[in-house]
Amino acid sequence: MTDLRNFEHWDPGVQAVTQVDGDGGGPGASFDVVVDTPRGGLTLRYITIYCDSPRKAIVEAKSRMFTSIDQIEVSEDSGSTVVTYDAKLDLNGPLRLFDLALRPVFDRIGKRANTGLLRVLDGQPA
Numbered sequence: 001m002t003d004l005r006n007f008e009h010w011d012p013g014v015q016a017v018t019q020v021d022g023d024g025g026g027p028g029a030s031f032d033v034v035v036d037t038p039r040g041g042l043t044l045r046y047i048t049i050y051c052d053s054p055r056k057a058i059v060e061a062k063s064r065m066f067t068s069i070d071q072i073e074v075s076e077d078s079g080s081t082v083v084t085y086d087a088k089l090d091l092n093g094p095l096r097l098f099d100l101a102l103r104p105v106f107d108r109i110g111k112r113a114n115t116g117l118l119r120v121l122d123g124q125p126a
Contacts, residue, residue: 002057004031010116
């Protein structure tokens, strides 16, 4: 889960991922992630800001328009592996006024990614 090159296998909104720094996931790793937008692909540089592999990672991407802080946690519950992926997307600067209006769009993106992650991990929703 810490190797973001896997994003394109489960997130339908991701077109491509290229590793920029590091070798796989972990401390010091960064990735260029090309995501779908209405105007075509947008490249976001995700930087690993915290990693305790394989249990937890936090990655951050900033663009002129928004900041995404993604927290990935893997734990065990009654013999099953639980993956929690929480992405906090916030518009930057004066655009923050539109955060609430865009929340449904961000939620739809998250739901599509969740469906893909469940498919790849062959998991059950919790």
